[in-house]
Amino acid sequence: MSASPIVLTHPLVRHKLTRLRDKTTSTAGFRRLTRELSLLLAYEATRDLALVPRDICAPSGPMVGEELDGKKLCFVSILRAGNGLLDGMLDLVPSARVGHIGLKRDHDTLEVSEYYFNMPGDVPGRTCIVLDPMLATGHSAAAAITRVKEAGARDIVFACLLAAPEGVAHMQEKHPDVRIVTCSLDKKLDENGYIVPGLGDAGDRLFGTRDR
Numbered sequence: 001m002s003a004s005p006i007v008l009t010h011p012l013v014r015h016k017l018t019r020l021r022d023k024t025t026s027t028a029g030f031r032r033l034t035r036e037l038s039l040l041l042a043y044e045a046t047r048d049l050a051l052v053p054r055d056i057c058a059p060s061g062p063m064v065g066e067e068l069d070g071k072k073l074c075f076v077s078i079l080r081a082g083n084g085l086l087d088g089m090l091d092l093v094p095s096a097r098v099g100h101i102g103l104k105r106d107h108d109t110l111e112v113s114e115y116y117f118n119m120p121g122d123v124p125g126r127t128c129i130v131l132d133p134m135l136a137t138g139h140s141a142a143a144a145i146t147r148v149k150e151a152g153a154r155d156i157v158f159a160c161l162l163a164a165p166e167g168v169a170h171m172q173e174k175h176p177d178v179r180i181v182t183c184s185l186d187k188k189l190d191e192n193g194y195i196v197p198g199l200g201d202a203g204d205r206l207f208g209t210r211d212r
């Protein structure tokens with residue numbers, strides 16, 4: 001059974017997301033807002049990490065604190081727009097490993113092709129948080145997660161800024177075990193496979209390009 005996506009409803013998220021969607025927001029502003037939202041996404045995406053007790057000496061005396069258990073985290077960025085979320089996540093968890101998967105969506109068929117794959121060796125045992133701002137048809141996210149599973153990952157979260165119902169349904173069919181954390185569940189896809197209301201092309205807005 002697949003879980004429903006976790007949608008962040010915090011006022012800060014809603015405020016920043018509105019600025020992000022606004023087509024008059026500059027490239028620099030878009031990049032900064034994406035980074036800020038990634039910190040808030042990371043907070044929710046890491047909610048279930050296991051803790052173990054740790055003895056420390058506080059200024060007032062000994063106490064039992066807590067620290068993260070085991071081998072911790074691996075972030076996986078789906079190139080290229082996933083990199084917009086990566087730096088903020090690494091600010092929060094600087095020791096995380098990082099994998100990269102290069103995927104390009106064909107504008108006509110909406111199918112994806114892989115052009116790059118590089119994962120750390122010690123992925124089994126780590127929680128993998130796969131990053132991409134957009135879950136549209138879900139083809140990119142599902143293909144990336146198939147590859148992450150082939151690398152040995154078992155505990156996987158997919159974190160995005162916007163999700164379309166079509167993408168959520170595709171992920172629930174292909175990877176029902178993967179939790180989806182998003183800042184918004186939008187209305188639908190348009191006839192070109194773009195999210196409505198959406199924010200346009202995330203990669204282009206992050207990097208100041210125009211790829212269609």
Ligand SMILES: O=P(O)(O)OC[C@H]1O[C@H](OP(=O)(O)OP(=O)(O)O)[C@H](O)[C@@H]1O
Pocket residue numbers: 078079080081082103104105106110112132133134135136137138139140141167193202203204211
């Ligand atoms: O859910 P889907 O229908 O697969 O669409 C979502 C994908 O499309 C965009 O990437 P794109 O292929 O445009 O590459 P880019 O990040 O290099 O711009 C986006 O960053 C996702 O990876």
Ligand SMILES: O=c1cc[nH]c(=O)[nH]1
Pocket residue numbers: 134136193194195196198199200201202203
């Ligand atoms: O709306 C969309 C859909 C896919 N990719 C994007 O960047 N935006």
Ligand SMILES: [Mg+2]
Pocket residue numbers: 201202203204211
């Ligand atoms: Mg793009």
